[in-house]
Amino acid sequence: MKAIKNTPNKKTSPLKKVMAFATPYKTRFIWVIVFSVALSVFAALRPYLLKETVDNYLMNKNMPGLLKYVGLMGIALILEVAAQFYFVYWANWLGQDIVKDIREKLFAHISSFRMKFFDNEAVGKLVTRTVFDIESIAKIFSQGLFMIISDMLKMLVILIIMFYMNWKLTIVVMLAMPLLVIATRIFQKKMKGAFEEVRTQVSNLNTFVQERVTGMKIVQLFNREDIEYEKFKGINKKHNDAWLKNILYNSIFFPIADIISSLTLGFVIWYGGVSILGGDSLTTPGDLFAYTMFISMLFNPLRQIADKFNEMQMGIVASDRVFELLEMQEDIQKNGTKEAWHFKGELDFKDVRFSYLENEEVIKGITLHIEAGKTIAIVGATGAGKSTIINLLNRFYEIDSGTIAIDGTNIDEFTLDSLRRQIAIVLQDVFLFADTILNNITLNDASVTREKVIEASKAIGVHNFIMSLPGGYDYNVKERGVMLSSGQRQLIAFLRAYVSDPSILILDEATSSIDTYSEELIQNATDAVTKGRTSIVIAHRLATIVNADKIIVMDKGKIVEDGTHYELINREQGYYKNLYYSQFVAESEEK
Incomplete structure (x- = not known):
């Protein structure tokens, strides 16, 4: 396990504590950011090339120019796919190595605890922390943090190009964005509480099942199958209710996000079409083609950021539980310096x-x-x-x-x-x-x-x-x-x-x-x-x-x-x- 020079204290946020484990992987971290930037540029380049193709070559029936730009769009697509591959692979690779280091440190830390700790802690809870919670931390990198950074970079590049192309249509698009941002923010707050409840119920469920399976002989000897089954149903019901709350929030948010995106697209097409028919030289048919792609590329990441935030939030909640265990000072004092060789035995x-x-x-x-x-x-x-x-x-x-x-x-x-x-x-x-x-x-x-x-x-x-x-x-x-x-x-x-x-x-x-x-x-x-x-x-x-x-x-x-x-x-x-x-x-x- 690689050494972490600076161990965060309890006042440090869980995300910062996790990021401290990325220190040995600085080079890989930088490459993930590089691929993220490249992905944003290549993704935003395709709609712009489409606009140029429509306005300068399709409308003018210029076949050589049309083929040239179609080829450029193909190259941009290949480069985007390559950047996407390396970004996703390296982000997941980084996340899994960080999780490996955290799990090793946690296991070593638990192994050093006094017996008094194990007298008071449920085995199922420790299994949840060491296996399931730590695996959730990997999602901070594979589906959360880096994905959110990549999407935000993509949105920033897209907005710059959109303002460069047609500031009027861009303002129309941006008028709808606050609604989606507000909806996303409300969704995030609700989901944080929902995920905390889910992790609590998962831990309770694991603890109950582990104890009953281990003690199954006692359960059967004393004919407690029905009693334990009823207890399990109660715990399982709480676990189910926690997930249903999670599902409810998702069911409300994503349709709202889709409606906002669709209404914005319709309004842009209407406004752009009226502008073209009215003789506005700033708006071209190529703009409308490009903006149908831009809106999807702009709103989908914003909509998905909420989903990815959920994954990151679950990872952060899990990391908070893991670091709570890592920061426990239950280890046996190891102040001794003498090596005990063969004793006489007095x-x-x-x-x-x-x-x-x-x-x-x-x-x-x-x-x-x-x-x-x-x-x-x-x-x-x-x-x-x-x-x-x-x-x-x-x-x-x-x-x-x-x-x-x-x-x-x-x-x-x-x-x-x-x-x-x-x-x-x-x-x-x-x-x-x-x-x-x-x-x-x-x-x-x-x-x-x-x-x-x-x-x-x-x-x-x-x-x-x-x-x-x-x-x-x-x-x-x-x-x-x-x-x-x-x-x-x-x-x-x-x-x-x-x-x-x-x-x-x-x-x-x-x-x-x-x-x-x-x-x-x-x-x-x-x-x-x-x-x-x-x-x-x-x-x-x-x-x-x-x-x-x-x-x-x-x-x-x-x-x-x-x-x-x-x-x-x-x-x-x-x-x-x-x-x-x-x-x-x-x-x-x-x-």
């Missing part, structure tokens, strides 16, 4: 406090020391703050106060990319992309070869499982990995973490909700992956963390107990002891 949390919402602390002054190379388990009831600790270690969120250090260095001092390269997480809900198993493991990192992946999968005991699938490592797991069971997805996640060779490994309830066969494979994978590195295991099933070097027990954002399994299990009226036995009894009853 972790220190000192009086760490954190809240998702202001004045509602989730982590309440935790102090915790984890020795390098040890396996630490964190347990506690839902909402105790277990997963939040992991999110803070990865700097998905910024802590309110306190410090988190690795090997004695505050994590804020490391560059974010290098810090996260040294920490791998295996989540309970594994996300896989609609791609091959190999690409889901390497995440398209060219430094991780197929041979390295196969070697790693053999080391943790999942190679046979992968080879049992059609296509092996090239098996496409489809969207979100639906072609695999939850246990199989967990195995892929373990392999993904293992090949990244992290200094610190985090297992966030990674062994829950899986079948017995997968559990055995995952247990073997866990032993291989955690060997020789600092590991943090967030456990729901307490039986899986009996052999942890240390168990941290959390309740309501605080550490209430810590020790080995045997130390905690022998503690009278201990929180962990009660939790362990209540779970053990519950599992026994299920069996």
